[in-house]
Structure formats: structure tokens, C-alpha cells
Amino acid sequence: MGDLVRVLSDKGIQSFKGYLAEIRNGSTKAPPYELLTDPWSSAKIQWEVEIERRDFDSKLEASRFLYDRFRMLPYLQVDQNIGLWSWLSLYYFELVCPRNENGRRLPGQDCRHIIDLDFRRYYYHLLNGPYNIYKLHKEKAPLLLSGPLYRTSTFYLQLASRQGFVTNKGVMEAANLLYYDFLNGRPKIAALSKKKPGTLFRFIIVIQQLDLTYDLYSMNGEEVLNLLPSEFDEWHPNKL
Numbered sequence: 001m002g003d004l005v006r007v008l009s010d011k012g013i014q015s016f017k018g019y020l021a022e023i024r025n026g027s028t029k030a031p032p033y034e035l036l037t038d039p040w041s042s043a044k045i046q047w048e049v050e051i052e053r054r055d056f057d058s059k060l061e062a063s064r065f066l067y068d069r070f071r072m073l074p075y076l077q078v079d080q081n082i083g084l085w086s087w088l089s090l091y092y093f094e095l096v097c098p099r100n101e102n103g104r105r106l107p108g109q110d111c112r113h114i115i116d117l118d119f120r121r122y123y124y125h126l127l128n129g130p131y132n133i134y135k136l137h138k139e140k141a142p143l144l145l146s147g148p149l150y151r152t153s154t155f156y157l158q159l160a161s162r163q164g165f166v167t168n169k170g171v172m173e174a175a176n177l178l179y180y181d182f183l184n185g186r187p188k189i190a191a192l193s194k195k196k197p198g199t200l201f202r203f204i205i206v207i208q209q210l211d212l213t214y215d216l217y218s219m220n221g222e223e224v225l226n227l228l229p230s231e232f233d234e235w236h237p238n239k240l
Contacts (some may be wrong), residue, residue: 172219
């Protein structure tokens, strides 16, 4: 049997922030799961949404699961609801902040667990960021949604933090076609090189230049790829 989703109150969020600060400073205390149900720190939501603690193989699997649970709810009740996603981050804390080999948790910045609505940090949230990418692209963003929840890849940081990239379906499809190894189910790590031609960093620069001349939002992935110079050919499986 699952649990009904709630939201953390302002007091609950402050207590959660306090816990993050403690473990950031070396504390090994257990997550304050009591905040999830205590009326002092949390509250019910208008709709009954049931979830359960489980393992997810990737951000893609977790995002698909959460999207299935929340897709029928009003946008304003879900997407930027700080209390909701803080509650979910604490609920799935073992997945977003597991202990390392030394028994320590490394939470990083608060915005990885509590949404920062500044667009430059919005996608840093380890659950909400992937959820919103999945909402936009569904199964067509494996490059950004691969890997465990607690690990934020360079592909994710470079693309998700740029609104003109992450919201553009054609650009995102092109990036996936270039830099995701569909045969082996993983990103092409060599594409993060700053020395090889046609890598992710060149892709970002070239797309920014093309955006000044072309309506990239009106294009699909293949059409975007056709605009790229020949240095990108080696990364495109159809041009090998």
C-alpha cells in the first residue's frame, strides 16, 4: 500500500533546510521523515495522489512514474509547488541523497531538494527538473534523463539550464540523436570533450548562432541536424 502525497509547510521546509545544512556539515543523522506526516510541518493536498517508495533505474523512470501520478492535476498545483516537491524530495531522500561509500550524504545546494524558482536554477531540483523535462519531451529526452536521480550529468547541466534549448523539441531531439548511444542505452561521454570537433559545447555555440537566423522552434530534430556543419557528422548515426 502506498502513501498519500502531502506538501511541506513553510515550517516543514525550514526544518528540511536545517537538516540539509546539518548533513552538509558532516552529520550522519537519519532523514526527518516525521516531517512528511506531522500536521505542524505538512498538509494534505486537495487531490488524493498515492505514491510508494521504490527504486528507479534512472531519472527517466522516476519522471515517468511521477508524471503518471500528477498529469491530471492542474499545472499550478504541481509544477512550481515548492511545498509539494520538497515533500517528494524528503520522501525519496534515499534516492536523491544516498549515503556514499564513507557513510556520508552529500546533498549539495538546497535547490537540488527545494525548488528555486529562478530560471537559472529551476532545473537543478533532482525530481522536479527531470519531471518537467519529461513533461515536455516524454520518452524523447534520454540524454538528459539517464543515470540515477542523485547524479546530475554535464549534459543535463548544459542543456537544461538553457531555456532556449530545453524547451525546444527540435533542438533537444537533435542533441539526443547526436550524443545518446541508443544501442547501449547511455550518453556518449566522449561528446563532452572540449578538444574534439562536433561535441556538446560546440553544439551549444552553433545552435545559439543558428537561432539568430532560423526559427528552430518550427523544426524537428533531423531538420536541425541538417543545418549543422560537417564537424557534427561523426556523431550522427545516420551519417557514419
